[in-house]
Amino acid sequence: MKSPAVPNTLRVSCRADDFRTAGSANELGDLLAKADARGDPTTVIGQGSNVVLRARLPGLVVQPRIRGLVFERLDERRWRLVAGAGETWQEAVRASLGRGIGGLENLTLIPGSVGAAPVQNIGAYGRELAQVLESVTVVDRERHRLATLSANECAFRYRDSRFKDDGAQRYVIVYVSLVLGVLCANASYPDIRRELGSMGAAAGHGSVAEAVARVRRRKLPDPRRIGNVGSFFKNPRLTAAQLDALRGLVDVDAYVDGDRFKVPAARLVDRAGWKGARQGAVQVWPRQPLVLVNHGGASGREVLAMAQCVRDDVAAKYGVQLELEPAVKGVD
Numbered sequence: 001m002k003s004p005a006v007p008n009t010l011r012v013s014c015r016a017d018d019f020r021t022a023g024s025a026n027e028l029g030d031l032l033a034k035a036d037a038r039g040d041p042t043t044v045i046g047q048g049s050n051v052v053l054r055a056r057l058p059g060l061v062v063q064p065r066i067r068g069l070v071f072e073r074l075d076e077r078r079w080r081l082v083a084g085a086g087e088t089w090q091e092a093v094r095a096s097l098g099r100g101i102g103g104l105e106n107l108t109l110i111p112g113s114v115g116a117a118p119v120q121n122i123g124a125y126g127r128e129l130a131q132v133l134e135s136v137t138v139v140d141r142e143r144h145r146l147a148t149l150s151a152n153e154c155a156f157r158y159r160d161s162r163f164k165d166d167g168a169q170r171y172v173i174v175y176v177s178l179v180l181g182v183l184c185a186n187a188s189y190p191d192i193r194r195e196l197g198s199m200g201a202a203a204g205h206g207s208v209a210e211a212v213a214r215v216r217r218r219k220l221p222d223p224r225r226i227g228n229v230g231s232f233f234k235n236p237r238l239t240a241a242q243l244d245a246l247r248g249l250v251d252v253d254a255y256v257d258g259d260r261f262k263v264p265a266a267r268l269v270d271r272a273g274w275k276g277a278r279q280g281a282v283q284v285w286p287r288q289p290l291v292l293v294n295h296g297g298a299s300g301r302e303v304l305a306m307a308q309c310v311r312d313d314v315a316a317k318y319g320v321q322l323e324l325e326p327a328v329k330g331v332d
């Protein structure tokens, strides 16, 4: 029997030795416990929208399909949303805004599942998940039971969390609990402010969601139509000295981020001349050069090879090491 294909929005071909879905936290816990007891490698995958898969995933590959979007009123303003890991992120956004509950509008149209959202602390247009997340419920594979981690315990950073480092093998997210209705609509990003202007709309939760959707549709390739995983590189966080050195080479914006300065990787990739460049079926997206697309038939290895060419060139020209944003999984 041919081994099953692993779903992924980059649309590269990847086969799993054993692909399973889990409709409940218990089912998921059992599958993982059995694989762990056998000593099999395991991979948990959501909708595959932030991974680059190599040709084969050995051992067990499990996709949580835990459903549910449950709203609970906390007081006059605040609502708790408990969402199952297997729900589509955009459904959580739509369900909350549809009830007139604000908070997720800037995170409109981010591809992927609810369970994947905390792993990379999804963020866009001035908001990130960490700002609304209360806690996550996880399968704790060390203690073989469900556990709850507070937002603090998730150690969220820019596109990063505990689920990418010391918790990567230990915890599998089954529910995410958000507190919504607190934050004001945020139209601070120039792209969003401009879009609201052209819509003739004031900044409210619904209008910001609409503006974000318009900007994203214009700049980013729709993964339902063309293979991609959104931003392929993180925006580098530089020290003041590194920023000074870079500014001697290229004119670049910088945003204060803690003790560092975040600069747009898109600018460096663009200035290095990669916008629209193509290697086989892989292309640097002309309208947002942080995104690599697969026009059809590229392998994970080919996509990674092109990313490496971009990284090497940016490092040579500007002395900045770009980090990959999606996780790389599997073997060739």
Ligand code: EPU
Pocket: 123, 124, 125, 126, 159, 191, 219, 229, 230, 231, 232, 233, 234, 235, 253, 264, 265, 266, 267, 268, 270, 275, 286, 287, 288, 289, 290, 325
């Ligand atoms: N730029 C160029 N050339 C271009 C496009 C952009 O030089 O062709 C420069 C411009 O200076 C522009 C800057 O890049 O002002 C920033 O571009 P943009 O506002 O589109 O955002 P980004 O920094 O490239 C980040 C996230 C996106 C998120 C947007 C909006 C990362 C790695 N990416 O991109 O997230 O949607 O901000 O907040 O942080 C994703 O993670 O998959 C993703 C799409």
